[in-house]
Amino acid sequence: xxxxxxxxxxxxxxxxxxxxxxxxxxxxxxxxxxxxxxxxxxxxxxxxxxxxxxxxxxxxxxxxxxxxxxxxxxxxxxxxxxxxxxxxxxxxxxxxxxxxxxxxxxxxxxxxxxxxxxxxxxxxxxxxxxxxxxxxxxxxxxxxxxxxxxxxxxxxxxxxxxxxxxxxxxxxxxxxxxxxxxxxxxxxxxxxxxxxxxxxxxxxxxxxxxxxxxxxxxxxxxxxxxxxxxxxxxxxxxxxxxxxxxxxxxxxxxxxxxxxxxxxxxxxxxxxxxxxxxxxxxxxxxxxxxxxxxxxxxxxxxxxxxxxxxxxxxxxxxxxxxxxxxxxxxxxxxxxxxxxxxxxxxxxxxxxxxxxxxxxxxxxxxxxxxxxxxxxxxxxxxxxxxxxxxxxxxxxxxxxxxxxxxxxxxxxxxxxxxxxxxxxxxxxxxxx
Ligand SMILES: Cc1cc2nc3c(=O)[nH]c(=O)nc-3n(C[C@H](O)[C@H](O)[C@H](O)COP(=O)(O)OP(=O)(O)OC[C@H]3O[C@@H](n4cnc5c(N)ncnc54)[C@H](O)[C@@H]3O)c2cc1C
Numbered sequence: 001x002x003x004x005x006x007x008x009x010x011x012x013x014x015x016x017x018x019x020x021x022x023x024x025x026x027x028x029x030x031x032x033x034x035x036x037x038x039x040x041x042x043x044x045x046x047x048x049x050x051x052x053x054x055x056x057x058x059x060x061x062x063x064x065x066x067x068x069x070x071x072x073x074x075x076x077x078x079x080x081x082x083x084x085x086x087x088x089x090x091x092x093x094x095x096x097x098x099x100x101x102x103x104x105x106x107x108x109x110x111x112x113x114x115x116x117x118x119x120x121x122x123x124x125x126x127x128x129x130x131x132x133x134x135x136x137x138x139x140x141x142x143x144x145x146x147x148x149x150x151x152x153x154x155x156x157x158x159x160x161x162x163x164x165x166x167x168x169x170x171x172x173x174x175x176x177x178x179x180x181x182x183x184x185x186x187x188x189x190x191x192x193x194x195x196x197x198x199x200x201x202x203x204x205x206x207x208x209x210x211x212x213x214x215x216x217x218x219x220x221x222x223x224x225x226x227x228x229x230x231x232x233x234x235x236x237x238x239x240x241x242x243x244x245x246x247x248x249x250x251x252x253x254x255x256x257x258x259x260x261x262x263x264x265x266x267x268x269x270x271x272x273x274x275x276x277x278x279x280x281x282x283x284x285x286x287x288x289x290x291x292x293x294x295x296x297x298x299x300x301x302x303x304x305x306x307x308x309x310x311x312x313x314x315x316x317x318x319x320x321x322x323x324x325x326x327x328x329x330x331x332x333x334x335x336x337x338x339x340x341x342x343x344x345x346x347x348x349x350x351x352x353x354x355x356x357x358x359x360x361x362x363x364x365x366x367x368x369x370x371x372x373x374x375x376x377x378x379x380x381x382x383x384x385x386x387x388x389x390x391x392x393x394x395x396x397x398x399x400x401x402x403x404x405x406x407x408x409x410x411x412x413x414x415x416x417x418x419x420x421x422x423x424x425x426x427x428x429x430x431x432x
Contacts, residue, residue: 002027002313002314003026003027003028003029003282003313003314003315004021004026004027004028004314004315004316004424004428005017005018005021005026005027005028005029005314005315005316005317005318005421005424006028006029006030006031006302006312006313006314006316006317006318007021007028007029007030007031007317007318007320008030008031008289008302008317008318008319008320008321008340009030009031009032009036009319009320009322009328009394009395010030010031010032010033010034010036010283010285010320011036011037011038011320011322011326011395011396011413012036012037012038012268012272012395012410012413012414012417013320013322013394013395013396013413013414013416013417014030014032014036014318014320014394014395014417015030015269015272015276015417016087016090016091016094016272016413016414016417016418016421017318017320017394017417017418017420017421018276018281018283018421019094019272019275019276019281020090020417020418020421020422020425021281021421021424021425022276022279022280022281023094023279024421024425026424026425026428027280027282028276028280028281028282029281029282029283029284029312029314030276030281030282030283030284031284031288031289031302031304031312032283032284032285032286032287033286033288033289033321033326033327034285034286035261036269036322036326037265037322037325037326037396037409038262038265038266038268038269039261039262039265039266039269040260040261040262040265040325041257041262041264041265041268042112042114042120042122042262042264042265043125043126043129043231043257043262043263043264043265043266043267043268044112044120044122044123044124044126044129044130044264044410045091045102045122045123045124045125045410045414046121046122046403046407046408046409046410046411047060047061047064047088047109047122047123047408047410047411048060048063048064048067048406048407048411049109049120049121049122049406049408050121050405050406050407051063052363053362054362056109056121057109057121057407058108058109058121059107059108060107060108060109060123060411061081061084061085061107064076064411068080068081071400073399073400074400074401075398075400075401075412075415075416076401076408076411076415078376078377078378078416078419079415079416079418079419083415083418083419083422084415086418087414087415087417087418087419088123088124088411088414088415091414091418092124094272095268095271095272095275097275097278098270098271098272098274098278099239099271099274100126100238100239100267100268100270100271101126101127101239102124102125102126103124103125103126103127103129103130103131103132104123104124104125104130105130105135109121109122109123110122110123110125110130110135112125112129112130112257113160113164113228113254113256114256114257115154115155115160115230115256115257115258115259116159116160116163117146117159117160117161117162117163117164118163118167119164119167119169120407121407122407123410123411124410126238126255126264126267127239127242128231128233128242128252128253128254128255129254129255129264134226134252137225137226137252138226140225141172141173142173142224142225142226143173143174143175143176143222143223143224143226144170144174144175144176144224144225144226144227144228145175145177145178145220145221145222145226145227145228146158146161146164146175146176146177146178146227146228146229147177147178147180147217147220147221147227147228147229148179148180148229149179149180149181149182149195149200149229149230149232150179150180150181150182151195152195152200154196154197154230154259155229155230155256155258157177157178157179157228158177160228160256161175161177174224176221176222176224178220178221178222179220180213180216180217180220181216182200182203182209183209183212184203184209196258196259196261197231197258197259197261197263198261198263198266200230200232201231201233201234201235201263201266202234202235203232204232204234204237204241205234205235205236205237205241206234207240207241207244210241210244210245211248213245214245214248214249215248217229217245217249217251217253218249218250218251221249221251224251225251225252226251226252226254227249227251227252227253227254228254228256229253229254229255229256230255230256230258231255231256231257231258231262231263231264232263233245233253233255235263235266235267235270236270238267286306287304287305287306287307288305289302289303289304289340290303290304290305290340291303291340291341292317292340292341294341294382294388297386297387297388298388298390298391299317299341299388299390299391300313301313302317302340315390315424315427315428316390316392316424316427317390317392318391318392318393318394318417318420318424319340319341319343319372319380319391319392319393319394319397320393320394320395320397320417321397322395322396322397323370323371323396323397323403324367325396326396327339328396329345329370329371329397331367333351334349334350334351335349336349336354336367336370338372341380341382341388342382342383343372343373343380343381343382343383343393344372344380344381344382344383344385345370345371345372345373345399346369346370346371346372346373346399346400347367347370347371347399348366353366354366354367354370355367362405364402364404364405368402368403368404368405369399369400369401369402371396371397371398371399371400372393372397372398373399374393374398374399375387377392377423378392378393378394378416378419378420378423379392379393392420392423392424393416393420394413394416394417394419394420395412395413395416395417396409396412396413398412398416
């Protein structure tokens with residue numbers, strides 16, 4: 001197998017990079033070990049959400065400019081302001097071509113609601129979380145309903161309502177709670193493994209039970225304009241089901257991400273993979289790259305679990321394997337490694353320096369900023385400090401940023417994925 005661009009990963013960074021690369025006509029492959037952080041995410045894309053002191057960032061692009069000025073090693077700095085804007089727009093357009101539209105509050109962040117009823121700043125959301133109509137309706141200080149499905153164990157409306165009312169945005173709003181019953185689930189509701197968000201979402205990929213559930217939502221909402229519910233509006237047929245539900249209820253059904261797998265995140269995964277395939281990209285699912293050989297400062301080939309000793313070759317390679325969470329970084333008792341190529345890391349090897357003494361420290365833990373060290377071109381270094389010139393590193397495997405603490409995980413994955421693809425496309429033009 002010979003590629004122009006071979007990406008090791010399968011998450012947001014890999015798919016953004018793959019779509020950009022394939023859209024320019026390069027033969028592009030993605031080898032993906034399995035699920036990514038998208039399957040666990042809110043399904044909203046954060047560009048920059050929090051200041052150092054944990055106060056909220058309202059203007060993410062302004063904050064990114066500060067970060068670029070002040071932090072010479074932050075991944076956003078490696079991309080640059082103009083490219084980040086270009087990447088974000090590209091991502092939005094390509095996702096829409098894959099069938100999923102994202103909405104943003106012009107240049108500003110908006111808020112989305114978590115399962116516990118806390119609110120979080122973000123930049124892009126799906127139409128059941130944020131759009132202009134929702135923004136206008138919320139300005140009218142509406143009555144809100146929080147509803148769950150009878151027997152569902154991953155969302156508790158009363159708890160979420162109590163937490164929401166601690167926020168200044170919701171404090172003076174009337175919030176009622178209630179539940180709806182899924183007719184086909186009354187017999188299995190005692191088994192928690194048969195009643196997760198994903199099981200409900202599968203049912204609503206079709207319209208079969210939509211009229212029934214719409215009637216129940218209307219009734220349980222007691223005249224509210226918004227009904228916040230655990231995300232359930234299908235995965236493959238989301239646009240149609242969302243509009244139909246709106247027609248039938250006259251209510252904004254607001255989706256709240258629940259425990260994994262995240263329906264909202266799966267929609268992004270689904271749309272990106274569809275778009276990558278449409279552009280001719282080759283997605284090799286369920287295989288893991290286990291090693292490769294670096295010869296003369298360049299990666300010569302990689303091999304995978306399933307392909308054994310077969311050498312898979314490319315002109316350029318991209319490492320998008322995520323952080324500890326996805327196995328892009330691994331830790332032993334007193335060591336941290338990048339497991340495929342043993343690349344140079346930014347990290348402390350002594351275990352007692354990895355974490356803060358306070359578990360819920362607002363500054364997070366030091367290990368959250370650990371990752372692969374790169375030069376400005378996103379090329380990593382081997383253990384002797386030599387640059388691997390045809391390998392690029394993107395997304396959560398990178399060092400020097402804290403995706404959750406800064407609220408910038410999605411933005412960094414998209415920006416670095418796009419930046420690496422552009423560099424690969426440009427190298428192809430130079431070498432002919
Ligand atoms: C639980 C969680 C929730 C998050 N929620 C949000 C959110 O709501 N919004 C937001 O903006 N950011 C969120 N983030 C931040 C997140 O880091 C980024 O948004 C982004 O999704 C990271 O993408 P990535 O592609 O770099 O890595 P990942 O999504 O981690 O993907 C890495 C991929 O590499 C694959 N892989 C690993 N090793 C190999 C191998 N050897 N061979 C082949 N494949 C391999 C994995 O299977 C996986 O598919 C969240 C992070 C976590 C951990």
